Amino acid sequence: MTDQEELRRRVADFLAVHDPRSTPAMGWLQARYDAGLAWVHFPVGHGGLGLPRSLQGEVDELFAAAGGPDNRPRVNMIGLGMAAPTILAFGTEAQKKRFLRPLWTGEEIWCQLFSEPGAGSDLAALGTRAVRDGDEWVVNGQKVWTSGAQNAQWAILVARTDPDRRKHAGITYFLCPMSEPGIEVRPLRQITGEAEFNEVFLTDVRISDEWRLGEQGNGWRIANTTLNNERVAIGGRPVPREDGMIGIVARNWREHPERRTPDLHHQLMELWVEAEVARLTSIRLAQKLAAGQEPGPEGSAMKLTFARISQALSGLELELNGADGLRYGDWTMTRPEEVHFLSKDAGHRYLRAKGNSIEGGTSEILKNVVAERVLGLPAEPRFDKDLPWKELQR
Ligand SMILES: Cc1cc2nc3c(=O)[nH]c(=O)nc-3n(C[C@H](O)[C@H](O)[C@H](O)COP(=O)(O)OP(=O)(O)OC[C@H]3O[C@@H](n4cnc5c(N)ncnc54)[C@H](O)[C@@H]3O)c2cc1C
Structure with missing residues (x-):
């Protein structure tokens, strides 16, 4: 029996015992995790079966068709897309046992x-300090642009533990309980009117050494695993043809012949081709991941392309809408549980897309990554990389 046939049999056996119509959603999700059918490429005992990642799509489809509940992927994008692969790669067995199941469910x-505030593109300059105190770390500092902090129980956190070492070497990675005293979450309002993200102030926050991920001082390497996964999660998701922004704009074009002009037609044709090339490239990237390879700089290239096309398409949609394109639905401040990239109106799509070239690494920084690591061009001059962090001008 092939892996695929074996998986289909396991899904059928699981559904025969756990009928989604009569099992409470959380119990059903926990049982699915325990059966190794959560993320099949994860190891046995951690929600998977150690099978190729390429088999996951069919498992998800079979469960969705049977009416199985989902695990809130749009609310827990950071958990599923970034924290989980990082914990899997660098966590101890105890950390994987503690965190992966409730994360996935x-x-x-x-x-x-x-x-x-002083470390975005230059993340390695970060100044939030973590000082060891017995079996705990005491953390002080400020983070910013923290998406979904208002909903989160846990955070992936990078903090400076060795100020005497050079900036990339003195960082340690922690798993931080958001309920700890000393954590204050304040909303930051965006151009859309919503407050998806926050400022987070950490004052004498105590984190057990048990929740340090990896070795002290190895945080930069671990953070890069997180960031590579983030770029793939934002830009590298394979979608059907004419899905997403291009689908919305193409539909608008077809349904409203009165809005067409030669110039808009030209723009649409160009963007349609670019969106299709990006889609095919994302399939290649997904195949690479399915073959068990780590996301590398290709994720940066995809995210860069995604940001440019999505901003151009959302601008074209406003143009197509003519004077109506200038209206904006509702600017009341809300605290959305999940990020709405596409599901609201044209005005919201246009304004939200502005963040696409900043979140997960700005387009300028991603161009540097592609230039240096894909094209092999000379690196940007970095004069401070060998200086102790405490001597850097900040
Ligand atoms: C919607 C959204 C959600 C986000 N969510 C999170 C989150 O959940 N958690 C989190 O930690 N962060 C989050 N961020 C923050 C994001 O990662 C940073 O905004 C981003 O890394 C840029 O950092 P910065 O804002 O400090 O800009 P800066 O680094 O100050 O950059 C300012 C400008 O200078 C340019 N620049 C900087 N350095 C160079 C260089 N070397 N070469 C060329 N140009 C350069 C940049 O491209 C940019 O245009 C989010 C951001 C957005 C927009």
Whole structure:
């Protein structure tokens, strides 16, 4: 029996015992995890069966067709897309046991405490300090742009533990409980009117050494695993042809012949081709991941392309809508549980797309990554990389 046939049999056996119509959603998700049918490429005992990642899509489809509940992937994007692969790669067995199951089921939502007011593109300059105190670390500092911190129970956190070492070497990675005293989450309002993200202040926050991920001082390497996975999660998701923004704009074009002009037609044709090339490239990237390879700089290239096309398409949609394109639905401040990239109106899509070239690494920084690591061009001059962090001008 092939892996695929064996998996189909396991799904059928699981559904015969756990009928989604009569099992409470959380119990059903926990049982699915325990059966190794959560993410089949994860190891046995951690929600998987150690099978190729390429088999996951069919498992998800079979469960969805049977009416199985989902694990809130849009609310827990950071947990599923970034924290989980990082914990899998660098966590101890005890950490994997503690965190992966409630993360996958959606019982625990995660956020990302990386960026700071003085450390965004230059994340390695971060200044949030973690000082060892017995079996705990005491953390002080400020993070910013933290998406979903208002909903999160846990955070992936990078903090400075060795200020005497050079900036990339003195960082340690922690799993931080968001309920700890000393964590204050304040909303930041965006151009859309919503407050998806936050400032997070950490004052004498105590984190057990048990929740340190990897070795002290190895945080930069671990953070790069997180960031590579983030770029793939944002830009590298394979979609059907004419899905997403291009689908919305193409539909608008077909349904409203009165809005067409030669110039808009030209723009649409160009963007349609670019969106299709990007889609085919994302399939190649997905095949690479399915073959068990780590996401590398290709994820940066995909994310760069995604940001450019999505901004151009959302602008074209406003043009197509003529004077109506200038209206904006509702600017009341809301605290959305999940990020709406596409599901709201044209005005919201246009404004939200502005963040696409900033979140997960700005387009300028991703161009540097592609230039240096894909094209092999000379590196940007970096004068501070060998200086102790405490001597850097900040
Ligand atoms: C919607 C959204 C959600 C986000 N969610 C999170 C989150 O959950 N957690 C988190 O930690 N962060 C989050 N971020 C933060 C994001 O990662 C940072 O905004 C981003 O890394 C840029 O950092 P910065 O804002 O400090 O800009 P800066 O680094 O100050 O950059 C300012 C400008 O200078 C340019 N620049 C900087 N350095 C260079 C260089 N070397 N070469 C060329 N140009 C350069 C940049 O491209 C940019 O245009 C989010 C951001 C957005 C927009």
